[in-house]
Amino acid sequence: MIPYNRQSISEEDIDAVVAVLRSSHLTQGPEVAAFEAALCSYCHAPFAVTTTNGTAALHLALLALDVGPGDRVWTTPNTFLASANAALYCQAEVDFVDIDYASGNLDPHQLTIKLETAKRVHQLPKALIVVHFGGNACQMEAIKAVTAHYGIALIEDAAHALGSSYSNGEKIGSCHYADVTTFSFHPIKSITTGEGGAILTRDSGLAAKARLLASHGVVRGDPDRQRDEPWQYQQQLLGYNLRLSDIAAALGHSQLQRLDRFLQRRRQLAQRYHHALQALPVDPLTPEAELHHSAWHLYPLHLQEEGHIRQRATLVNQLLAAGIATQVHFIPVHTQPWYQKLGFHWGDFPEAERHYHTTISLPLFPDMGFDQQEYIIATLSRLLKTI
Numbered sequence: 001m002i003p004y005n006r007q008s009i010s011e012e013d014i015d016a017v018v019a020v021l022r023s024s025h026l027t028q029g030p031e032v033a034a035f036e037a038a039l040c041s042y043c044h045a046p047f048a049v050t051t052t053n054g055t056a057a058l059h060l061a062l063l064a065l066d067v068g069p070g071d072r073v074w075t076t077p078n079t080f081l082a083s084a085n086a087a088l089y090c091q092a093e094v095d096f097v098d099i100d101y102a103s104g105n106l107d108p109h110q111l112t113i114k115l116e117t118a119k120r121v122h123q124l125p126k127a128l129i130v131v132h133f134g135g136n137a138c139q140m141e142a143i144k145a146v147t148a149h150y151g152i153a154l155i156e157d158a159a160h161a162l163g164s165s166y167s168n169g170e171k172i173g174s175c176h177y178a179d180v181t182t183f184s185f186h187p188i189k190s191i192t193t194g195e196g197g198a199i200l201t202r203d204s205g206l207a208a209k210a211r212l213l214a215s216h217g218v219v220r221g222d223p224d225r226q227r228d229e230p231w232q233y234q235q236q237l238l239g240y241n242l243r244l245s246d247i248a249a250a251l252g253h254s255q256l257q258r259l260d261r262f263l264q265r266r267r268q269l270a271q272r273y274h275h276a277l278q279a280l281p282v283d284p285l286t287p288e289a290e291l292h293h294s295a296w297h298l299y300p301l302h303l304q305e306e307g308h309i310r311q312r313a314t315l316v317n318q319l320l321a322a323g324i325a326t327q328v329h330f331i332p333v334h335t336q337p338w339y340q341k342l343g344f345h346w347g348d349f350p351e352a353e354r355h356y357h358t359t360i361s362l363p364l365f366p367d368m369g370f371d372q373q374e375y376i377i378a379t380l381s382r383l384l385k386t387i
């Protein structure tokens with residue numbers, strides 16, 4: 001079976017993890033600090049705080065921005081559940097901004113219109129979470145202009161986009177536009193720590209608050225320095241335990257050394273898909289012009305023909321029977337039972353729903369062979385003719 005995505009683990013990765021197991025620190029030792037410094041240096045951001053996973057990174061970003069009960073958080077419906085759930089953890093109210101169908105990314109034009117309405121009825125959101133779908137950067141210039149105009153905090157959920165850059169060449173994670181950028185190191189993402197995540201920011205206060213909240217809200221020692229009591233610690237906030245272990249950080253740091261090689265391979269494979277698929281009735285979501293900007297976490301495409309769209313499940317099942325696992329990204333968040341209970345309905349965000357009905361993501365991962373890719377293309381091409 002060819003998976004739709006898969007981690008790439010080397011002997012160096014294994015050695016790095018084993019070395020931690022032989023050391024005295026299993027958590028929050030030198031590896032966490034080294035991995036955080038390496039992330040800062042890779043993304044050109046001054047502060048990084050690693051977390052237990054990407055969902056925790058989103059939760060922590062919102063907590064550090066003081067999002068709480070009574071606040072509103074907006075995001076895209078074309079994302080994994082975590083982007084919206086993180087706001088619910090903070091007891092904020094969630095709403096969505098529809099996407100631009102062609103790219104699958106949040107549509108700045110719809111954002112502008114929705115914010116104008118929200119302003120009139122005094123219901124502006126406190127924060128907006130954008131998602132770089134598949135690794136292809138959102139139109140951050142336009143999004144930042146409008147969020148800055150209304151004083152809304154901007155979070156980039158860059159779970160798909162470690163290694164991606166904006167069209168000006170600057171790395172996602174640099175926080176050129178956003179207050180905070182979050183990453184996930186789940187095995188299907190650009191690099192992995194098993195479970196893991198991080199937030200990056202240029203704001204030292206926000207970074208310090210995030211670090212405090214990720215570790216019980218506790219400051220070690222006697223902050224007043226009045227007592228000679230080495231056991232002292234003070235809880236200053238209601239924090240959580242969202243810390244990454246040294247075992248995981250060592251794996252992440254080792255993987256980060258190979259990120260550019262992973263990206264090169266993903267880009268090579270994406271370009272080959274682009275060329276081969278030109279002959280088929282499908283539209284790739286990320287244009288070839290973005291070849292060297294996207295981290296190509298996914299290779300999503302839209303089916304063009306009504307018949308194919310109606311028969312998508314048959315297509316996916318026949319690919320599966322041929323040993324090719326594809327995926328659908330994403331079932332729009334607002335259509336989930338939990339969100340329907342909150343008052344959302346099918347029909348609320350028509351572009352995200354149209355995208356959902358027409359999309360499939362083809363396998364793409366660094367260790368995929370050209371022979372495997374040729375087999376996928378030939379099989380897809382054959383099935384599109386017969387379905």
Ligand SMILES: *Cc1c(COP(=O)(O)O)cnc(C)c1O
Pocket residue numbers: 053054055056079080082083131157159160184185186195196197
């Ligand atoms: C994977 C993912 C997350 C969650 O990351 P985890 O590390 O699995 O918690 C959040 N947002 C998006 C868009 C994702 O794809």
